[in-house]
Amino acid sequence: MDVDIAFDQDGLVPAVAQDVTTGEVVMLAYASPEAVEQTHETGLAHYYSRSREELWQKGATSGNVQHVEEVRVDCDADALLYLVDQEGGACHTGHESCFYRSVEDVEATETGATTEVTDVGERVFDPDEVYE
Amino acid sequence: MDVDIAFDQDGLVPAVAQDVTTGEVVMLAYASPEAVEQTHETGLAHYYSRSREELWQKGATSGNVQHVEEVRVDCDADALLYLVDQEGGACHTGHESCFYRSVEDVEATETGATTEVTDVGERVFDPDEVYE
Known part of the structure; x- marks a missing residue:
């Protein structure tokens, strides 16, 4: 079945990352169409940085990449769930999860x-x- | 420590609900200041319905309420995580999770x-x- 992702007025959709090993919700960020495609093609989580206004591969700087095992789309197709194998910690503060x-x-x-x-x-x- | 929640231009913040029993991420919705306060005061998950433009207690119609054990705030204070005990299924389609x-x-x-x-x-x- 085909589903069109419902991007918001800024062309983004919230993407929640959950660590498949620990079950922990590690972060929430935003994805552009290109980020969704790159995530699917590379198997590495991509987002769109609203502050830097650019495509962003999670962990490109820190090395704390997210290997994406599966992407889920919700009932309204306006939110995504990335099921990931998280290297290191997800949060720029050094925490495993941003929700600390x-x-x-x-x-x-x-x-x-x-x-x-x-x-x-x-x-x-x-x-x-x-x-x- | 005090943290001001960073509501967006619409006065809302995304709130992810995770079932504490199964570990499943069951939905993503949006919370207003009043929704955050009502969630804390009642122990039942509240959101703001963007389509109905009103405060919304999850499960008020369906009975599938979410008992909130804990609310987490992320590093930028612009996303919330509700850790919930979900009655029934979270999704209006009848699924346990909206991410089906x-x-x-x-x-x-x-x-x-x-x-x-x-x-x-x-x-x-x-x-x-x-x-x-």
């Missing part, structure tokens, strides 16, 4: 929310050594 | 991508019976 902070409390206003968090994730590399 | 389709092939253009998919997920309820 647990929310203890929330204070919301109409336009924002402040959370009180505690660190719960494991640091698996030193970012100062990896990103020189 | 596996991508076999990708054809991309500058502005879009068509994928060839196969169903791999399990259907755990009949949507015609649940959404009358």
